[in-house]
Amino acid sequence: MKNWLIVVLFLVAMFLDGIIFPAFFGFREGFLTIVFVVTLLLYHGVSLRGLIFGIVFSGLTEFYWGLKLGTLVLPLLASAGVFFLLNTFFDIRNKILMIILGLIMFTVFWETSILVNKIL
Numbered sequence: 632m633k634n635w636l637i638v639v640l641f642l643v644a645m646f647l648d649g650i651i652f653p654a655f656f657g658f659r660e661g662f663l664t665i666v667f668v669v670t671l672l673l674y675h676g677v678s679l680r681g682l683i684f685g686i687v688f689s690g691l692t693e694f695y696w697g698l699k700l701g702t703l704v705l706p707l708l709a710s711a712g713v714f715f716l717l718n719t720f721f722d723i724r725n726k727i728l729m730i731i732l733g734l735i736m737f738t739v740f741w742e743t744s745i746l747v748n749k750i751l
Contacts, residue, residue, distance in 0.1 A: 641667060641688050645695065664692050665703075665744075669736045672711055673729060677718050682711055699751045706743035710736040 648663035668685050675681025689703040714736050717723070723732055 637671070637684060641691075645692065649695075661692075661696070664688075665740055666737065668703075668707060669710065669733060669740060672707075672714060672736065673733050677715055685711065702747055702751060703744060705747050706740045709743045710740040713739050 644663050644667040648661065652663060668688055671688070672681050672685050675684070685707050686704055689707045692698075693700065693703050714732065717732060717735070721728070723729055
């Protein structure tokens with residue numbers, strides 16, 4: 632996927648996540664952005680490019696929403712660590728295993744972000 636397309640999709644996700652989804656559907660702000668970053672990591676696999684995109688997008692989200700430094704970056708690094716660890720032990724090429732891994736990464740990201748918010 633092209634870099635400019637990833638950035639445009641992220642900006643659309645931020646717009647939908649900040650304005651449209653909380654107003655119409657009652658979703659908590661940040662849900663779509665977290666799903667986008669986790670999906671980005673899953674799409675790029677075990678690569679430095681995906682990790683850099685995830686860190687930059689999480690940092691921009693923290694800045695845009697006015698969160699404390701590390702509120703989203705630290706959970707991203709924890710979920711990426713789980714992803715890299717699971718990928719070294721298991722050969723994840725099956726779509727079903729990729730979906731299960733995505734759910735695990737999302738859960739780790741969500742729970743770690745709650746823990747980081749309590750600490751910070």
